[in-house]
Amino acid sequence: xxxxxxxxxxxxxxxxxxxxxxxxxxxxxxxxxxxxxxxxxxxxxxxxxxxxxxxxxxxxxxxxxxxxxxxxxxxxxxxxxxxxxxxxxxxxxxxxxxxxxxxxxxxxxxxxxxxxxxxxxxxxxxxxxxxxxxxxxxxxxxxxxxxxxxxxxxxxxxxxxxx
Amino acid sequence: xxxxxxxxxxxxxxxxxxxxxxxxxxxxxxxxxxxxxxxxxxxxxxxxxxxxxxxxxxxxxxxxxxxxxxxxxxxxxxxxxxxxxxxxxxxxxxxxxxxxxxxxxxxxxxxxxxxxxxxxxxxxxxxxxxxxxxxxxxxxxxxxxxxxxxxxxxxxxxxxxxxxxxxxxxxxxxxxxxxxxxxxxxxxxxxxxxxxxxxxxxxxxxxxxxxxxxxxxxxxxxxxxxxxxxxxxxxxxxxxxxxxxxxxxxxxxxxxxxxxxxxxxxxxxxxxxxxxxxxxxxxxxxxxxxxxxxxxxxxxxxxxxxxxxxxxxxxxxxxxxxxxxxxxxxxxxxxxxxxxxxxxxxxxxxxxxxxxxxxxxxxxxxxxxxxxxxxxxxxxxxxxxxxxxxxxxxxxxxxxxxxxxxxxxxxxxxxxxxxxxxxxxxxxxxxxxxxxxxxxxxxxxxxxxxxxxxxxxxxxxxxxxxxxxxxxxxxxxxxxxxxxxxxxxxxxxxxxxxxxxxxxxxxxxxxxxxxxxxxxxxxxxxxxxxxxxxxxxxxxxxxxxxxxxxxxxxxxxxxxxxxxxxxxx
Numbered sequence: 001x002x003x004x005x006x007x008x009x010x011x012x013x014x015x016x017x018x019x020x021x022x023x024x025x026x027x028x029x030x031x032x033x034x035x036x037x038x039x040x041x042x043x044x045x046x047x048x049x050x051x052x053x054x055x056x057x058x059x060x061x062x063x064x065x066x067x068x069x070x071x072x073x074x075x076x077x078x079x080x081x082x083x084x085x086x087x088x089x090x091x092x093x094x095x096x097x098x099x100x101x102x103x104x105x106x107x108x109x110x111x112x113x114x115x116x117x118x119x120x121x122x123x124x125x126x127x128x129x130x131x132x133x134x135x136x137x138x139x140x141x142x143x144x145x146x147x148x149x150x151x152x153x154x155x156x157x158x159x160x161x162x163x
Numbered sequence: 164x165x166x167x168x169x170x171x172x173x174x175x176x177x178x179x180x181x182x183x184x185x186x187x188x189x190x191x192x193x194x195x196x197x198x199x200x201x202x203x204x205x206x207x208x209x210x211x212x213x214x215x216x217x218x219x220x221x222x223x224x225x226x227x228x229x230x231x232x233x234x235x236x237x238x239x240x241x242x243x244x245x246x247x248x249x250x251x252x253x254x255x256x257x258x259x260x261x262x263x264x265x266x267x268x269x270x271x272x273x274x275x276x277x278x279x280x281x282x283x284x285x286x287x288x289x290x291x292x293x294x295x296x297x298x299x300x301x302x303x304x305x306x307x308x309x310x311x312x313x314x315x316x317x318x319x320x321x322x323x324x325x326x327x328x329x330x331x332x333x334x335x336x337x338x339x340x341x342x343x344x345x346x347x348x349x350x351x352x353x354x355x356x357x358x359x360x361x362x363x364x365x366x367x368x369x370x371x372x373x374x375x376x377x378x379x380x381x382x383x384x385x386x387x388x389x390x391x392x393x394x395x396x397x398x399x400x401x402x403x404x405x406x407x408x409x410x411x412x413x414x415x416x417x418x419x420x421x422x423x424x425x426x427x428x429x430x431x432x433x434x435x436x437x438x439x440x441x442x443x444x445x446x447x448x449x450x451x452x453x454x455x456x457x458x459x460x461x462x463x464x465x466x467x468x469x470x471x472x473x474x475x476x477x478x479x480x481x482x483x484x485x486x487x488x489x490x491x492x493x494x495x496x497x498x499x500x501x502x503x504x505x506x507x508x509x510x511x512x513x514x515x516x517x518x519x520x521x522x523x524x525x526x527x528x529x530x531x532x533x534x535x536x537x538x539x540x541x542x543x544x545x546x547x548x549x550x551x552x553x554x555x556x557x558x559x560x561x562x563x564x565x566x567x568x569x570x571x572x573x574x575x576x577x578x579x580x581x582x583x584x585x586x587x588x589x590x591x592x593x594x595x596x597x598x599x600x601x602x603x604x605x606x607x608x609x610x611x612x613x614x615x616x617x618x619x620x621x622x623x624x625x626x627x628x629x630x631x632x633x634x635x636x637x638x639x640x641x642x643x644x645x646x647x648x649x650x651x652x653x654x655x656x657x658x659x660x661x662x663x664x665x666x667x668x669x670x671x672x673x674x675x676x677x678x679x680x681x682x683x684x685x686x687x688x689x690x691x692x693x694x695x696x697x698x699x700x701x702x703x704x705x706x707x708x709x710x711x712x713x714x715x716x717x718x719x720x721x722x723x724x725x726x727x728x729x730x731x732x
Contacts, residue, residue, distance in 0.1 A: 027527065045339040045606060046476065069339075071475065072607050149476025152465035152493055154341030154441065 046153035067122035076119040079098035200328040217252035232427035238325035247328030248441035254335040273317040276689040279304035281709025309334035310471025311445040320358035345443040414514030451718035454509035464492040482598035484694035485667040486714040501525035536589035577680035580698030615655035638724025646731040648705035672711035675701035
């Protein structure tokens, strides 16, 4: 169990490092020693529990996210505009017409964040970990699932970074 | 981001009036002429009048004077309003609905889309004897589902007189979406003519309500565009069909006022929101004859349920709602501004309209109306002619690989000849994102995962000139017996539309799982829109013993013979 978790964490180090860089974090987290806080989140159809978060600026957070729904979901952190841009891109990817067939597919979610936003994709039943350092220069961010229709149905929450 | 806090009201008017309800049937009538669920603040506010909360509800049916669209009218009312009050039940309840007939003719109420015992379904002559004048009939049934539904008279043409209302069932468990506020949007079509004269007009003069017949001028325009031979051929084709290519709807805005929650467009019924809220709109098409194309310019709508059943969310700009269907959509207005809820009738002869606004007294621009559509060759579909190769034949070869051992298509596969990727007549592909049946996908497979053991094929047929509508060429009065489903069987119903009009086909008592190509995740519906020339199929579990109505939900088509009884035994 412990090994699996560690493997998942390591697998995400690349995107985590990007994330830290993007938001001007002072250090790239390497292991548990540097994690200030662990937040467990459930991604369901169509919600996150919790519905909002308070995070200390500069803190390194380990998110442990479990997909308890029937559909694939993602967990992406970014500001509202970045989330919206990502959402629009995902919508276009799903085809011009309401996403015939595969809107909400897991494959589509893969690799679409291009390392710009810290993100994980979760198949139904899957659990993943994301380590992320909260930036010091913004007041609030959003976490969201931008698979077409998911955000609109309620899969988003506010991260309050005002300390 | 919106907070999801519920807005609390210290004491709702409904609570104050609860004692009042005990005063007797129809006490809501004293409160005003508008249905109470049309309260501008929607669900999180008070139901000022006319909302009836279950499990025990008393309803009184009357015929009385009530202005509609600013003119005097005599609709049928339910507890004093037309359309009737919103009935709100909860999944798991034992509903007790007492309906008192204060008319001078028999009446009934059918709970559209509800799975219930056959004796409680409310179809005179099929499920029960009807409710005689002066009598009270008590419907009792366990509420085994949730979502957005409606109810209406199943007696004669009473539905055309406003004898209908919304029926909302709150879910016992968490629904697959979040929202802060909800509004019900019930679309209806009202005529000041007597419904029987409307029917007589349809019977005696083809195209009576169609002011858009092709003219000599059109003919010459067509000749210029397509050449004489093509134009003449097109004309003769339509003549053979005994139809005009501009028959989009039989009954049109030339007699109808299109109403939203009982209000005409200029009355501008307003639904309120607070900025940043996620609002659920429960849209019900309770019309007798009218399909609508619904959009809210400036807002994306995310479709989250169809016919009361949750579907994987589909963000759209517009959706077509067939008669008797319901769709639930979520919208999230971010700006402090008004939005127009625009429901254009499919034939473009008129529209219903409301406003979604942060305050009362606001309005937004009305979108430009679209031109009347012309049914082109593509509408011919399975009729032979142009549709032959792109539909049935070419499709067959491709589908063969998906056939199971018994030679039938695998469960969930779309029929060759279906057009689930198209919204239908009058919608320009690519102009905006419009919902299509192919978008509808369930979250989880439905309980019965058996493959169908047999197929039952039915043709939707009609003669426009004589205004006869039927199944397999036979009207209800020409039929000698019911359609038979074996109790417990899993069957595939195939519907082939041989006519040039859309038909919303409704099965009572059992779900129809629409085979739109999504395999185990096909959506289930109570009403299926079958486009002209289209061939569609649905899987049915015949688990409801008894007799059930099965019909086209265009009221005058049903009246003209497009009705069958399904017997499950």
